[in-house]
Amino acid sequence: MPLTTIEFDQVVDDSYGGKAAGLAELRRLGLAVPIGFVIADASPPDGIDAATQRFSELAAAGATSVAVRSSAVGEDGDDQSFAGQYDTVLGVDSVDAFAAAVRECAASVHSRRVASYTENAPATMHLVVQQMVDARAAGVVFTADPATGRRDLMVIDAIAGLGEALVDGSASPDHIVLDSHGDTAVCEVGATAVLSPAEIAEIRSAALRAARHWGRPMDLEWAIDRAGTLWWLQARPITTLPGDLNEMDSPLAGADHVYTRCNIGEMMPGAFCPLTASVSGYAIDYAMQMTQVVARAQPSYERPWLQVGYFYGHMFLNLTEGTALSSGLLGNSLEQFSTSICGRVVEELTAQPPKPFAHRLVNTIRLTTHALSAGPAIRRLDDKIAGFRVPTGDDPREVLRQLEFGVEEYCDITLTHVRSSSRAAVAANILESVLTRQAVENGLDADEGRAEATRLMAGASDVESALMVEELDAVVRTIAADHATAERFVATEPAAAVIELRAASNPGGEALRQFVTRHGHRGYRELCMRDPSWAEDPGGLGAMMQVMLRSALDPAHRAPLPAPARTPGSATIRFLARLAQGGARGRERTKSKMALMAHALKLGYRHLGAVLAESGRLPDADLVFFFDRAELARVAETDDITDLVRYALRRREALAYQNSLEFADVSVGRPAPLLAPPPHATTDDRIVGRPAGRGSVEGVVRVAKSIVDARDVRPGEILVAPVTDVGWTPYFTVIGALVTDIGSSVSHGAVVAREYGLPCVVNTLVATKVLRTGDRVRVDGDRGLVTRLGAP
Numbered sequence: 001m002p003l004t005t006i007e008f009d010q011v012v013d014d015s016y017g018g019k020a021a022g023l024a025e026l027r028r029l030g031l032a033v034p035i036g037f038v039i040a041d042a043s044p045p046d047g048i049d050a051a052t053q054r055f056s057e058l059a060a061a062g063a064t065s066v067a068v069r070s071s072a073v074g075e076d077g078d079d080q081s082f083a084g085q086y087d088t089v090l091g092v093d094s095v096d097a098f099a100a101a102v103r104e105c106a107a108s109v110h111s112r113r114v115a116s117y118t119e120n121a122p123a124t125m126h127l128v129v130q131q132m133v134d135a136r137a138a139g140v141v142f143t144a145d146p147a148t149g150r151r152d153l154m155v156i157d158a159i160a161g162l163g164e165a166l167v168d169g170s171a172s173p174d175h176i177v178l179d180s181h182g183d184t185a186v187c188e189v190g191a192t193a194v195l196s197p198a199e200i201a202e203i204r205s206a207a208l209r210a211a212r213h214w215g216r217p218m219d220l221e222w223a224i225d226r227a228g229t230l231w232w233l234q235a236r237p238i239t240t241l242p243g244d245l246n247e248m249d250s251p252l253a254g255a256d257h258v259y260t261r262c263n264i265g266e267m268m269p270g271a272f273c274p275l276t277a278s279v280s281g282y283a284i285d286y287a288m289q290m291t292q293v294v295a296r297a298q299p300s301y302e303r304p305w306l307q308v309g310y311f312y313g314h315m316f317l318n319l320t321e322g323t324a325l326s327s328g329l330l331g332n333s334l335e336q337f338s339t340s341i342c343g344r345v346v347e348e349l350t351a352q353p354p355k356p357f358a359h360r361l362v363n364t365i366r367l368t369t370h371a372l373s374a375g376p377a378i379r380r381l382d383d384k385i386a387g388f389r390v391p392t393g394d395d396p397r398e399v400l401r402q403l404e405f406g407v408e409e410y411c412d413i414t415l416t417h418v419r420s421s422s423r424a425a426v427a428a429n430i431l432e433s434v435l436t437r438q439a440v441e442n443g444l445d446a447d448e449g450r451a452e453a454t455r456l457m458a459g460a461s462d463v464e465s466a467l468m469v470e471e472l473d474a475v476v477r478t479i480a481a482d483h484a485t486a487e488r489f490v491a492t493e494p495a496a497a498v499i500e501l502r503a504a505s506n507p508g509g510e511a512l513r514q515f516v517t518r519h520g521h522r523g524y525r526e527l528c529m530r531d532p533s534w535a536e537d538p539g540g541l542g543a544m545m546q547v548m549l550r551s552a553l554d555p556a557h558r559a560p561l562p563a564p565a566r567t568p569g570s571a572t573i574r575f576l577a578r579l580a581q582g583g584a585r586g587r588e589r590t591k592s593k594m595a596l597m598a599h600a601l602k603l604g605y606r607h608l609g610a611v612l613a614e615s616g617r618l619p620d621a622d623l624v625f626f627f628d629r630a631e632l633a634r635v636a637e638t639d640d641i642t643d644l645v646r647y648a649l650r651r652r653e654a655l656a657y658q659n660s661l662e663f664a665d666v667s668v669g670r671p672a673p674l675l676a677p678p679p680h681a682t683t684d685d686r687i688v689g690r691p692a693g694r695g696s697v698e699g700v701v702r703v704a705k706s707i708v709d710a711r712d713v714r715p716g717e718i719l720v721a722p723v724t725d726v727g728w729t730p731y732f733t734v735i736g737a738l739v740t741d742i743g744s745s746v747s748h749g750a751v752v753a754r755e756y757g758l759p760c761v762v763n764t765l766v767a768t769k770v771l772r773t774g775d776r777v778r779v780d781g782d783r784g785l786v787t788r789l790g791a792p
Contacts (some may be wrong), residue, residue, distance in 0.1 A: 003102075005054045006038040016040060016126045017071030022235035023128065029213055031206055031232045035061065036130030038071065042106040043125055048099055055098045055129065063131035065093040068101040072109060072123040086125075090164065091132060102127060133231050135223040137194045138163030139173060141207045142238060144217035149242045149657035150673065151217060152180040156203060158194040163223060163233075177675065178204060185675050195224075202230055210235055217241055242657050243650025245312050248274045248628065250305035252670050257320035258349050259309050259667045262342040262742045262763070264317045266723045270706075271313035271658035273530045274651060278628035279407055279601060280527040281315055284308050287415035288322075291422070295367040296359070297324030311671050313658030317341065319349055319666070327352035330364040340429055343690040343742070343763030348668050367422070374419035378586070381416060381593040384409055390603045396615070396636035399608045406601050407629070413597045417590040423583040428457060431576040447691065451782040455694045456568065456577040457584065457754060464588040465729055465752050468519045473552075473733045475515050476545055479508040480552040490549055494542030502538075521599035522592065524707045524727025529602045530625040533595075543711040544730040551715040551734045608632070617641065619649075626651040662722075665742055665765055685788035687767055689739070692750035693760025693781040698789065699736040701775040703768055718777055720767045732756050737779040739767045739786055761786055 006016060011024035020038045027033045035058065039051050058066060070086030087108035089101035109125040139158035144151040157173040174194045177186035182204055195203075203222060211218045214237065221234040268280070288307035292298045298306075298321075309316040319338065326337040338346035354360065388406045391399040432453040439449030479501070480486050485508050489497045501509050502516065520535030534541045568574055609624030617635060618624065626648040627635060635641050661673035702717040704710035707727050713719055719735040721728065723742055729752045732738070737759040753760035759781030761767075767786060771777065776789045 003042060003048055003051045004040040005051055006040050008033070008036065008038065011038060014073075017073055017128075018236055019069060019071035019128050019234060020126060023130075023232075025213065026210065026232045026235050029209060031210070032229060033232050034131040034133055035063065036066070036128060039102065039127040039129065041124055042102055042127045043109070048102060051102060051129075052095055052098060055092075055095065058129070058131060065091045065132045066098070067128075067130050067132050068092055068098070068105050069128045069130070070105050070108065071126045071128045073126070090162070098129075130233070133223040133225050133233070135162050136160070136226050136228075137199075138223040138233075139194075139221075141203050141220050141222060142217070143207050143211040143220075144238060144241055145177065146219075146238055146240050148660070148673070149245050149654060151241075151244055151246065152672070153185065154178040154204060154207065156195070156200065160194050163221060176200060179672070199224060199230070206230065206232070242654035243647065243652075245654050245658050245661075247647070247651065247654075248277065248310065249312070249670075250277075250308075250310040253306055253309065253318050253321060255669050257318055257669065258346065259311075259316040259669075259671050260319050260342055260346070260665060261314065261316055261663050261671075262665050264308070264315050265742055266725055268315045268527055269525060269723045269725060271655055271661070272315065272525075272528055273313075273625040273655060274628050275605060275625045275632075276527070276529045277310045277313075277315070278630075279410065279529055279605075280598060281305075281308055281310050282629075283407070283411045283414040284315075286411045287418040288317075290415050291367070291370070291418055292321070292324060294370045295325055295328060295363045297328050297363075309671070312661055312663075312673060313655060314661070314663065314671075316663075316667070316671055319346060323349060323352050325367075328355045328360055328363045329367065330357075330360045332364075336429055336433070342665060346666055348666055371419050371422040374416060374423065374586075377416045378420060378590060378593075381413060381590070384413060385593065385597050385600065388597070388600055390600050391607055394611055394614075396608060396611050396617070399604070399611060400632060400636050403601065403604050403608065404629070406597070406604060410594075410597050410601060413590075413594055417587075417594045420583075420586040420590040423579075423586055428453070428580045428583065431456065431573075431580045434573070434576060447783050450784075451691050451694065453580075454691055454754065454781070456573070457580050463585050463752070464592045466588075466756070468522065468592075469729050469732060469752065469756075471515055471519065472545070472730050473548065475508070475511040476548045476552050478511045479545075479549060482506060482508060486549060486553060490546055490553075493539075494546060495539035496542075497546070498538035498542040521596045522727075524725065526595040526725070526727065527598045529598070529605050530622070531602075533599050533602070535599075540707070540727070547711060547713055548730060548733055554715060608636075612636070618645065623648050623652065626655075665763075687739075687761075687764050687770060687786040687788075689761040689764035689767070689784045689786065691760075691780075691782055691784035692762045693738065693753040693758050695737075695757065695759040696778060696780045696782065697737045697759050698776065698778045701771050701773055701777055702735075703771055703773045705768055718779055720771050722768055732758060737761075737781065739764060739771075739779060741765055741768055 008024045008027055011020050014021040016038050023033050037054050055066065068089045070088065072086060087105045089104060092098050092101045105127055106125050109123060137158055137160055139156060142155040145153040145155050154177070156176040156178070158176070159173045174190065175186065175188040176184060179185045182201065207218065207220055210220060217238045219236050219238045220232060223231050223233060225231065282304055285304055285306065285308035286301065289298065289301050292307065293300055307318050307321050309318055319341065322337060323334055326332045326334045334349055334351040335345045338344070338349055355363070388409055391402045393399055432450055435453045436446045436449035440446055479489055485506060489501060492500065498512070501512050503509065516535050521533050523531070523533040523537060524540060525531045526533060568577065605624055606621065609618065609621035612618040612624060612635060613621040623645070624632070627644065631644055635644060663671050663673055699716055699718045701720050702713045703720045704713065705722060710719065710721070710728060710731055713731055713734060715734050716736045718737045718739060719731060720739045723740055724738065732752055733756070735758065738753045740762045742763055742765070750760055750762055759779045761779055761781060761784050764786065771788065775791060778787045778789060
């Protein structure tokens with residue numbers, strides 16, 4: 001049967017394979033595509049005369065050589081690219097070579113590598129025949145970054161000459177990454193750049209045109225000939241991308257607004273599923289807005305995502321909206337406001353004009369009264385939480401109604417926590433401000449005053465989070481007292497060790513059961529609706545307990561009890577210190593209540609997921625966490641949810657990509673993930689941060705960028721982490737000091753570190769990037785300095 005040839009302009013769909021369809025669409029877009037044709041179904045071994053005739057016509061038109069490339073059905077599709085699976089023959093310049101190339105490419109559909117790539121039956125093999133480009137440069141352009149999943153980046157890889165060396169990996173290309181504005185974000189080139197700025201701009205413009213035409217991110221091959229003409233050789237979807245990392249982004253409150261990961265990055269580290277944003281993020285935003293309303297910084301609650309932003313799956317505070325407080329209160333400058341949140345003065349912030357004195361006085365009274373009168377609301381928290389029953393029914397609509405009631409209660413509980421936290425922050429800031437001013441007046445460095453404030457704040461007792469760690473440490477000591485139990489616990493896989501001990505009738509088992517009853521609602525990323533609390537995460541709890549137990553079994557590594565803080569002579573300072581200490585107690589107590597309500601909600605949403613999965617509305621229960629609350633109402637009530645489920649599946653895939661992203665501590669406008677380490681304050685192996693825990697110690701670094709990494713920490717090591725929330729604090733009984741990238745003197749990690757007498761430096765910005773596990777460092781918690789003494 002003779003082979004049939006098809007012109008590119010006759011290709012209107014993917015009937016002749018993805019490669020032919022892509023080239024045809026590029027031509028229709030008006031982009032330069034080398035002349036050629038398609039051989040339809042090249043599988044028959046003979047009947048090549050028509051194709052040979054068409055090849056001869058190309059040669060007569062000036063094509064000195066052609067490329068013969070596969071365009072099998074299913075190749076370069078939405079789900080599979082088949083990149084490199086089928087054969088390509090370049091430089092075909094005679095009739096005999098052309099016939100051989102057709103047979104070779106057609107036969108590759110039955111190759112072993114194709115069989116291992118796909119379980120489907122062999123595809124119909126069509127072929128693309130094109131004039132070869134005498135390339136000065138060639139390469140590929142991705143209109144989204146396939147490595148990070150970011151759709152705001154474009155990646156261009158370029159090589160001198162033919163692009164085959166780039167495709168087969170035998171040469172290292174120039175690597176250029178462009179941001180959404182077309183500016184160069186990364187430029188890794190050799191001694192001589194392959195592309196000029198004008199050529200990069202031309203490639204970008206055409207690639208964006210193609211992506212807009214297809215309505216999705218594209219992978220395109222190109223070549224530039226000796227005359228400087230840009231030719232397009234292939235267009236296909238990027239098949240490795242997860243869902244859009246920005247699909248669930250909140251509205252930007254303002255193009256010039258300043259957002260930060262500080263503070264909220266400790267409470268909510270890493271990336272979070274959409275449901276967490278719709279529940280915990282919503283509650284935090286509500287509470288902060290209502291605080292602004294009390295202080296008359298805004299007239300009323302406006303809409304979600306004003307004080308908090310959700311971008312790339314991460315939570316951010318909107319500092320610009322918060323500056324309304326500093327301009328409307330007495331004694332609360334922009335510098336104090338930004339320092340309380342970020343641990344430094346944020347130069348990017350613009351101060352709002354101060355309100356008239358009378359307004360500031362009234363607002364200050366209103367907000368102070370609101371914070372100091374939180375006592376009754378705090379006392380009502382237990383009844384409020386007990387009033388919410390975790391749903392157990394099998395009607396998804398009723399379960400969702402109950403959960404919506406729970407979210408309303410959660411918002412109110414979060415507001416109470418913010419009121420409690422305000423007392424802590426105000427008292428701590430006033431104490432530090434007074435002592436810093438006194439230090440400067442006495443001719444001392446301002447850091448002396450900050451260090452003294454830190455020492456005084458360490459005198460707080462009955463801090464919830466510190467007591468929790470003390471109780472877990474007591475559980476560990478009970479286990480350590482029984483040699484056989486201790487040895488078995490350490491030698492067993494963490495989850496199994498906890499499950500076995502919780503069921504045991506020995507003292508260690510009883511102590512663990514009591515701890516879980518009191519504190520099982522706490523855990524790492526405890527406000528996440530998807531992440532389990534300690535009660536549901538025996539593996540995470542067990543890993544921490546094993547680290548603590550190993551330390552307990554080696555008395556040489558037990559940390560000495562911290563020396564009591566000296567009592568200041570000034571009655572005013574003593575009063576301010578008591579206020580700061582009381583604020584720390586209240587803040588941690590209400591944080592625990594907030595976590596308890598979050599725990600109840602996550603159990604409820606987990607039940608909702610199970611109900612929806614059992615009814616066949618969702619493919620699995622876990623997918624419930626990848627809808628927002630409005631979408632869940634549609635999932636529970638409507639029948640046509642196919643698109644919603646597909647989007648949720650892609651969001652779940654995107655979460656791992658989002659979690660790998662890092663951000664500067666402060667961003668103007670929409671936060672963008674970092675592509676390179678941020679600027680940092682380092683001089684001769686010295687990292688400058690903010691003092692948060694008294695004392696100085698030398699030790700070996702353990703860099704833990706996640707709580708999973710922290711499981712490897714050894715007694716006496718210096719824990720260096722991006723942030724620390726309550727899930728990290730059990731390790732504080734083991735480590736010698738704490739260093740974090742972000743944080744402030746009233747952050748959770750700093751509060752607990754002080755209670756344990758740990759030297760602590762926060763807000764270094766770069767410690768996890770500059771230091772390496774095994775480095776020996778000195779941590780000066782009084783002055784906020786980390787000095788590297790030697791490499792591993």
